[in-house]
Amino acid sequence: MTRSLLATCCVAGVPQTSSATETGVGRPITGQQITPYGGIVPSTDEWIVSWATIYYEGSLSANKTVSTGNHITGGLNYQVVYTIANLVKTWGVSLAGWNFASSIGVPVQYSNASSFNGLLRPDHGTQFADLFFVPVIAGYHLSPTDHAALSLQIYAPTGAYNPGRLANAGQNTWTFTPNIAYTKLFPKHDIELTVNYGIEFYTTNNDTHYHNAPVSVLDVLALKRFGNGWNVGLVGGWIQQLGNDTGPTADALDGAKGYSVGMGPMVGWTGKLGKTPVSANLRWVNEFATHARPAGNAVQLSLSASFE
Numbered sequence: 001m002t003r004s005l006l007a008t009c010c011v012a013g014v015p016q017t018s019s020a021t022e023t024g025v026g027r028p029i030t031g032q033q034i035t036p037y038g039g040i041v042p043s044t045d046e047w048i049v050s051w052a053t054i055y056y057e058g059s060l061s062a063n064k065t066v067s068t069g070n071h072i073t074g075g076l077n078y079q080v081v082y083t084i085a086n087l088v089k090t091w092g093v094s095l096a097g098w099n100f101a102s103s104i105g106v107p108v109q110y111s112n113a114s115s116f117n118g119l120l121r122p123d124h125g126t127q128f129a130d131l132f133f134v135p136v137i138a139g140y141h142l143s144p145t146d147h148a149a150l151s152l153q154i155y156a157p158t159g160a161y162n163p164g165r166l167a168n169a170g171q172n173t174w175t176f177t178p179n180i181a182y183t184k185l186f187p188k189h190d191i192e193l194t195v196n197y198g199i200e201f202y203t204t205n206n207d208t209h210y211h212n213a214p215v216s217v218l219d220v221l222a223l224k225r226f227g228n229g230w231n232v233g234l235v236g237g238w239i240q241q242l243g244n245d246t247g248p249t250a251d252a253l254d255g256a257k258g259y260s261v262g263m264g265p266m267v268g269w270t271g272k273l274g275k276t277p278v279s280a281n282l283r284w285v286n287e288f289a290t291h292a293r294p295a296g297n298a299v300q301l302s303l304s305a306s307f308e
Contacts (some may be wrong), residue, residue: 027155027175027200027215029056029298030262031237031285034196034219039147039183041099041139045092050304053083058287058296076166078294079112082129088137099139105132109159111167127160127169145185153177153198163207173212174203190225192233199242213243213257221266229271235283236263239293258292278305 032054059077086105093100107129114122132155139149154177159170179198186192196219202212216239223233240259268281285298 027171028217028237028239029054029285030239030260030287031219031235031264031283032298032300033198033217033237034181034194034221034235035302036192036194036221036223036231036268036279036281037183038181038194038196038221039139039149041101041137041147041149042090043092043094043099044090044308046090046306046308048088048090048304048306050086050088050302051083052086052300052302053081054298054300056080056082056296056298058294060294076294077114078296081110083108084129084132086132097141099141101137101139103132103134103137107132107159107169109169111169113167115166121166123166125160125165125167125169128158129169130155130157130159130171130175132156145187147183147185149181151179151181153179161207163205171202172205172207176201177217190227192221192223192225194221195219196221204247208247210247211245213241213245216240216242223266223268225270229269231268231270233266234263235266235285237261237285241292259290260287260293260295261289262287262298273305276305276307278303280304 057079084105084107086103088101088103091100091102108126109129110124110126112122112124132153134151134153137149137151139147141147155171155173155175157170157172157174159168161168161170161172163172177198177200179196181194181196184193196217198217200215200217202214204211217237218239219235219237221233221235223231225231238259238261241257244257262285264283264285266281266283268279270277270279272278281300281302283300285300287295287297
């Protein structure tokens with residue numbers, strides 16, 4: 001059985017708003033930072049290869065002012081296709097109930113953005129996004145059915161970025177996310193409950209002098225598995241900005257603390273291709289409650305395989 005520990009490797013660098021991080025989104029998309037078995041780090045020595053694509057379409061209403069680079073505009077439309085290839089190495093080391101792994105991901109993003117009031121020209125492009133890596137993922141087995149994983153996830157400002165563009169795949173900031181994932185298994189009914197929580201801390205964008213406030217990201221997943229390898233469930237998320245942004249455009253706009261809440265269905269399959277354990281998952285999340293952040297829909301398709 002392939003047990004994914006990529007609890008947050010599927011996060012998009014959507015073009016960023018002053019009212020909730022620069023251009024309004026920051027890195028996370030509601031309900032996309034969690035995977036099945038996210039709190040379990042295998043004790044085996046293996047490689048886990050995954051691929052995930054997120055399609056997100058959303059908008060920030062025209063009566064919301066937005067900071068985009070060095071400009072201020074009213075409202076934005078977003079369309080993003082974010083694809084990340086991720087590699088995880090489990091260490092095969094067990095230490096007093098702890099297991100360990102490391103991860104690195106290389107993303108590519110298509111971005112299409114336009115402002116409602118037409119002050120800024122529409123922009124689109126396909127570019128490399130910011131490199132994602134996790135030096136150490138530490139998993140602890142609380143019991144045979146209770147598991148937790150701790151990590152510090154890092155985005156490096158390696159993606160394409162131009163402060164004069166509306167659509168950027170990179171965000172021009174380092175981002176550090178202390179993260180915890182917890183998985184509870186109910187073997188009698190083949191049910192899983194996983195919770196993932198992290199707080200994103202951003203460095204200052206040196207080109208715009210914009211500093212995003214920390215962002216709290218909570219995702220929850222519940223799955224029911226069947227004997228034929230299929231599973232169905234629900235996934236949801238709550239993103240909450242924890243403070244006000246700072247910088248020239250942020251100060252001018254008196255940015256508010258934005259949030260978004262979303263939920264939707266998820267379906268997946270786990271099995272083998274030959275002798276290789278594989279899994280596939282498809283989810284859709286609708287953002288039904290937002291403030292000072294875009295409201296929209298996200299669809300994610302992810303595939304993974306493990307190799308000893």
